[in-house]
Amino acid sequence: MKILILGGGVIGTTTAHYLAEAGHEVEVVDRQPGVALETSFANAGEVSPGYSSPWAGPGVPIKAVKWLLMKHGPLVIRPLLDPAMWSWVSRMLVNCTSARYAVNKARMVPIAEYSRDMLKALRASTGIAYDERSQGTLQLFRTQKQVDGTAGDIEVLKQFNVPYEVLDPAGCIAAEPALAAVREKFKGGLRLPGDETGDCQMFTTKLAEHCTARGVKFRFGTSIEKIVASGGAVTGVVTSAGLLTADAYVVALGSYSPVLLKPLGLGVPVYPIKGYSITVPITDAGGAPESTVMDETYKVAITRLGNRIRVGGTAEISGYDMKLREARRDTLMHSVGDLFPGGGDLSKASFWCGLRPMTPDGPPIVGQAGPKNLYLNTGHGTLGWTMACGSGRVLADVISARKPEIDVSQLGLQRYA
Structure with a gap:
């Protein structure tokens, strides 16, 4: 399949790596001149x-x-005066109980542990140093x-x-x-x-170079304007470079994901x-x-x-x-x-x-949502660097119709329904 990834941070780039590894044709679109130049740039490491x-x-x-x-x-x-701010705060307060904390942490730890294992394996297979x-x-x-x-x-x-x-x-x-x-x-x-520990921006830059060598295309300096959907599926993405099309689409735009997804009727509480x-x-x-x-x-x-x-x-x-x-x-x-x-x-x-x-509950949002060929990989909060490789791998498995090695059924957008 041809897959278009919206967002070139550590989440989008690791997703591109695992999708390319699975044999897909992958293109990453980002408004910046390179990868990892926004939230992934200088995090705590x-x-x-x-x-x-x-x-x-x-x-x-x-x-x-x-x-x-x-x-x-x-x-x-x-x-x-932002309804989204107060909606998010109120939803977070609802999760401030022992019972909800236990549920939410139980959803976060497996993907984080799995991600560390995936990072070690990636490091061993590519020789990337960061x-x-x-x-x-x-x-x-x-x-x-x-x-x-x-x-x-x-x-x-x-x-x-x-x-x-x-x-x-x-x-x-x-x-x-x-x-x-x-x-x-x-x-x-x-x-x-x-x-x-490690430099997230350095890692992402070197992984992008590795991806490019494997055939992944990075389209930089390109603003993403809107997603076009029809008949229950995404048909393209309007960008400053024109309409881009693919068989499947991944939104990995971090805090900007809800802005892009709202016109589709998807309420993403990020x-x-x-x-x-x-x-x-x-x-x-x-x-x-x-x-x-x-x-x-x-x-x-x-x-x-x-x-x-x-x-x-x-x-x-x-x-x-x-x-x-x-x-x-x-x-x-x-x-x-x-x-x-x-x-x-x-x-x-x-x-x-x-x-x-x-997200107001803590776990990221990883999986299919809305139109049948649209997938989300967002909402990682302070743990994007921690969870990047695991999130990218499981989403690549989902898109490739393979069973992920860990249960991610509770990480989808449907948990907020």
Whole structure:
């Protein structure tokens, strides 16, 4: 079949790889001049199946109030006269129960674990390198209350057989030696040794090169205007390059997926949640993190990517606003400067923001939807890099009429019916 993929981020590109591998003729369309130049460009760098949890959970509404009052809080809400914003927020609040959290996490963990396995296999088969490391994630607790509050998280990790280590300060320093310089600033940690790190944009760029060599066509600098459907099937996509046609179509446009799909009568509950990052050149390798440290107080991820430190965080609910706000930079600078004061040159940090495509319940939307030849691969939130290879592989299986290796029946759009 000829398959047209709308979106050239990490999700669209991994989907293209697996579809080409399955023998299909694949074309990827993106408005940018290259792949992974929007949300995939400078994310936190974590491939974290162990952290694959819904944002909506018991206690989150109360925590949200606290976060909104913090100087360097992880949550920012900029109210808009946007029905989609308030619909998404209300649907998320409905999912903030223990029962819904359990259901939603049970849908997220399998695809995340499978995705990590697919990434390892892809890396082995292609030889792609992207400043990757397989040294786990350390969730760092600054207060004893945070340490004491891990019981619920640990029970969930046990339930899904996710390897973990509960560490005292000495154990944290053994995992991340640079923390020895700030030993008085934390009380302990929870380490997930199965997690990985890597530069998502570097990975996507190299995978696109690999795809091109296999015959995948990338059409860059092309805006996508609308999907045309007739008789229960998509008949083409109107773009700035004219009408593009195929046998099947994949929407992998992240936060912009709902905008394109709404005229088809498809209500896709994905909303943009803005995240920020800074990238800091390392000046002292011994003072930098070895892998990823998650600063639990500020919900900031500090990741080693080759000779750089990537610092990512903040959930800003402000629609499609892409303004870089200095207060968010200050939060990221504060966290990394406090925990790794000698690791990098903060004066040379680059500042970035991107729109995470979040669903109100947490799991992504992967599968067929609406017209019979239309497929979705969107809504991965903060876990697009984590879930990309798994999502791309299972969707390629679905389109190719092969049974996926894991059950993805609960990841479709129909779960919102």
